Amino acid sequence: MLGFVEVILLLLGLSNFGLQTNPNPPTADASLQYAMRDADIVVHVDAATFVPNNYRALMQLGNQPQIKSSPELSKLVRELVAEVDGARGIAKSMVGIDPTTDVSSATIFVQILPQQDPSFVAAVRGKFTAENIERIAKLTSQPAAKLGGGVMVELGGDQPALALTKDGVLLAGTPRLVRERLADAWRAPARPAGGSLALAAEAIGQKPVFSISVSLTPTARKAALGELGPKKNLGSDLIQRHKGASYAIFPDGVGWTWIDRDRAGLEAMAQVSEGMIDLMRAAQIAPRGLAKIVMGGLESYRGTSKTVDEVIKRKADIMKIVQSYSGDGNFKVKLDKNPATMRLDVRATGKSLSEVFPAGAILPMAGAALFTLRAGEAHMSPPMEMPMPTTAAPPVRPAPKAAPAPKAAPAPRR
Numbered sequence: 001m002l003g004f005v006e007v008i009l010l011l012l013g014l015s016n017f018g019l020q021t022n023p024n025p026p027t028a029d030a031s032l033q034y035a036m037r038d039a040d041i042v043v044h045v046d047a048a049t050f051v052p053n054n055y056r057a058l059m060q061l062g063n064q065p066q067i068k069s070s071p072e073l074s075k076l077v078r079e080l081v082a083e084v085d086g087a088r089g090i091a092k093s094m095v096g097i098d099p100t101t102d103v104s105s106a107t108i109f110v111q112i113l114p115q116q117d118p119s120f121v122a123a124v125r126g127k128f129t130a131e132n133i134e135r136i137a138k139l140t141s142q143p144a145a146k147l148g149g150g151v152m153v154e155l156g157g158d159q160p161a162l163a164l165t166k167d168g169v170l171l172a173g174t175p176r177l178v179r180e181r182l183a184d185a186w187r188a189p190a191r192p193a194g195g196s197l198a199l200a201a202e203a204i205g206q207k208p209v210f211s212i213s214v215s216l217t218p219t220a221r222k223a224a225l226g227e228l229g230p231k232k233n234l235g236s237d238l239i240q241r242h243k244g245a246s247y248a249i250f251p252d253g254v255g256w257t258w259i260d261r262d263r264a265g266l267e268a269m270a271q272v273s274e275g276m277i278d279l280m281r282a283a284q285i286a287p288r289g290l291a292k293i294v295m296g297g298l299e300s301y302r303g304t305s306k307t308v309d310e311v312i313k314r315k316a317d318i319m320k321i322v323q324s325y326s327g328d329g330n331f332k333v334k335l336d337k338n339p340a341t342m343r344l345d346v347r348a349t350g351k352s353l354s355e356v357f358p359a360g361a362i363l364p365m366a367g368a369a370l371f372t373l374r375a376g377e378a379h380m381s382p383p384m385e386m387p388m389p390t391t392a393a394p395p396v397r398p399a400p401k402a403a404p405a406p407k408a409a410p411a412p413r414r
Helices: 004-016 051-059 071-095 130-140 175-183 198-204 218-228 234-241 263-300 306-313 315-324 359-379
Strands: 042-044 101-110 119-126 144-147 150-154 162-166 172-173 210-214 242-250 255-260 332-338 343-349
Touching: 004 071, 004 332, 004 359, 051 130, 071 130, 119 175, 130 144, 130 150, 130 162, 144 172, 150 175, 162 175, 162 218, 172 175, 198 210, 198 255, 218 234, 263 306, 263 315, 263 332, 263 343, 306 315
Parallel strands: none
Antiparallel strands: 042 101, 042 210, 101 119, 119 172, 144 150, 150 162, 162 172, 210 242, 242 255, 255 343, 332 343
16 A cells, blocks of 8 residues: 555656647537437547556556655555556557547437436547457457448347447447437438537537536436525526526636526536636635645654655645646636626636646645644553552363263163
8 A cells, every 4th residue: 555655756766648729629619510400418528638648647657756766665666657558558459549649529419318328429539440349349248330421239128239330439328319319311410509518519619638518408407406406495496497508618617607507506507617717716825825834734743653754855845736626726717707698608728627626625625634632642641550469360160070971771681
């Protein structure tokens, strides 16, 4: 098990990990080419912003001086790298797809159905060929069928179908939906204003790393309310009121949109958003202050433990980590509330995502837990030793011998 010092070294070695801007981000038109017209939820991921760079960083992690300084940590990293690279090799050899270089983006469309599994279709863009589908067909012993210039394999039962369109998009999902999208007559569905596809198009157009858009149909709304029960609460109120909502993560921050049905609801969501921004700012500043308190407080326990002494010796490294994963709380915020359209748009922007999203709270919280633990140990009294009895134990008397069993009477002669 890794100790606190090894965790510090690992975090220092992770400095090369993060998000980067995609020079050729997917467009909304391309991402929504195979959308569901009545999708309740749309999820979009730009894999090119984090997969290739972080994979390369992982492969080089074992060469970091911080990692090499700890034999135990170095061994753990080597095992992790071997597992990840092994899984990549298996995927590449079996189906011909390298998940670290061949996948650029994915968009998933979900339709909620009452009392049954949702219908869905995922459109994955990257470097794919018909040979990939044919390999999957051979592995699953299922035939690959050519449809409308594409190729499709159905895995049978409740399993999703897989297909490659004529323009090289990998589809996975409900067989009926996949089949429809391979037809020559397929056209991208319209994106009505306020719907999940329109919200998804807006979010994707802003080049996010991740986005989710929600606009429930009456069927999905009824199913969701049924799950929450008859009693009114915040969840049921939001489901009833909302016309559309989206949330997105960017390399430099986060943003969200809310479309309400009435002005009171819009004002309430604006107030909630302002509160969220306040918490995000506080969560950026608090880790730095808490880290300073913990580091200063540990001085009182110098010499009491090798672990504490190692942590004190690495004060500068710890503060460097905290500053790397947090900001000063002065990120920019644009909050646009439009009563005419009942729409609220919020965008929080910094130099990087870590300056907006409070990832830096994790390490100081761990440090505070360690500090509290050490303080508790210092104030605990040593356990009281129970005195051994001084009186001699009574002599053990031998058990009385059992009386001999009576002899059996001789059997009478015949």
